[in-house]
Amino acid sequence: MSKGWLMALACAGVMIAGCGREDAAAPKDAVWLYPKDSVRPAPFTLTDWHIHIRGGMTPQKAAEREKHSGIRSTALENLGREWPLSNNVALAAFIADCKKVKGLPVGLQVNDRDWFEQIDPKLYGQLDFILADTMIMGVTAEGKPRRLWLPDVKIDDADAWMEEYTAHNLRILGEPVSILANPTYLPPCIADQYDRLWTEERMRAIIAKAIERGVALEIQAESAFPKPAFIRLAKQMGAKFSFGTNNFDDKVKNLSSWFSVIEQCGLQASDIATIRRQEL
Numbered sequence: 053m054s055k056g057w058l059m060a061l062a063c064a065g066v067m068i069a070g071c072g073r074e075d076a077a078a079p080k081d082a083v084w085l086y087p088k089d090s091v092r093p094a095p096f097t098l099t100d101w102h103i104h105i106r107g108g109m110t111p112q113k114a115a116e117r118e119k120h121s122g123i124r125s126t127a128l129e130n131l132g133r134e135w136p137l138s139n140n141v142a143l144a145a146f147i148a149d150c151k152k153v154k155g156l157p158v159g160l161q162v163n164d165r166d167w168f169e170q171i172d173p174k175l176y177g178q179l180d181f182i183l184a185d186t187m188i189m190g191v192t193a194e195g196k197p198r199r200l201w202l203p204d205v206k207i208d209d210a211d212a213w214m215e216e217y218t219a220h221n222l223r224i225l226g227e228p229v230s231i232l233a234n235p236t237y238l239p240p241c242i243a244d245q246y247d248r249l250w251t252e253e254r255m256r257a258i259i260a261k262a263i264e265r266g267v268a269l270e271i272q273a274e275s276a277f278p279k280p281a282f283i284r285l286a287k288q289m290g291a292k293f294s295f296g297t298n299n300f301d302d303k304v305k306n307l308s309s310w311f312s313v314i315e316q317c318g319l320q321a322s323d324i325a326t327i328r329r330q331e332l
C-alpha cells in the first residue's frame with residue numbers, strides 16, 4: 053500500500069495515522085508528541101483513554117498530541133485517599149483545569165473501593181468516564197492498601213490467592229466504572245504462572261461480568277497484560293475494548309503492542325467500546 057494512499061484514507065477519516073502531521077510545526081523537543089511514523093493505521097479511530105495529568109503532562113499537551121497524531125486524547129488522574137486527588141475540592145480543581153481544553157474527555161482512575169460513595173455526585177456528573185484497575189488488594193502489615201506491583205509482595209499459595217483475586221476483579225466490575233485497565237494483571241512474584249492461573253473458567257467469569265456491566269477491557273501500551281488468549285476469548289464472547297497508555301510523565305509510550313493486538317486478534321470497529329459515564 054503506497055504512502056499516498058494511506059494518507060488519503062487517513063484524511064478521509066477512514067484511518068487516523070499521520071493526518072495533518074506533515075503541516076504541523078512541532079517543537080523538536082516535544083517528548084509528548086509521537087515520533088513521525090510511530091503511529092500506524094488502524095481500522096477504526098483510536099482513543100487513548102489512559103493519559104494521566106502528572107509528571108509534566110498537561111491537558112494542553114494531550115490536545116496537542118491529538119492534533120499531531122490523530123489519536124484522540126483524554127485526561128484523567130488518580131482519585132483516592134493516598135492519591136493526588138484525595139478529596140472533592142482537589143477533584144473540582146482538576147476538572148476545572150482539564151475543561152479549559154474544549155472537547156477533551158475528562159475521567160478518573162479510582163483507587164478506593166468506596167469511591168462511588170465518597171464522590172460528590174455533582175462533580176461525578178461533570179466527568180466523562182471512570183477507569184479502574186485491580187492492582188490494589190488487601191492491606192499491608194502497616195494497614196495500608198496493598199499495591200500488588202511493588203517488589204516486596206509475596207504470595208505463598210497462588211491458587212488460593214487467585215480465588216480471592218478473581219472475586220476482587222468481579223467486585224470492581226460491579227462498581228460504576230467505564231474501563232477495566234490492565235485486565236488479568238498479576239503481581240511480579242506469580243506472573244510467570246499466568247497461563248496456569250488464568251484458567252478459561254476465570255477468564256470467562258471476568259469477561260462475562262464486563263459484558264453484563266458494559267465495562268471496556270483495556271489494551272495498555274507496554275503492558276504484558278492481558279495476553280492474546282484473553283483478548284481472543286473476550287472478542288469471541290462479545291466484550292468491547294479500549295486503548296490506553298498509562299503514562300508517568302509527559303513522554304509518549306511505545307504503541308507497538310496496540311497495533312500488534314489489533315493485527316493478531318483481528319480487532320475491528322465493532323470490537324471497540326463506546327466509553328461513557330455509568331449511572332452512580
Ligand SMILES: [Zn+2]
Nearest residue numbers: 102104161298
Ligand atoms: Zn493509570
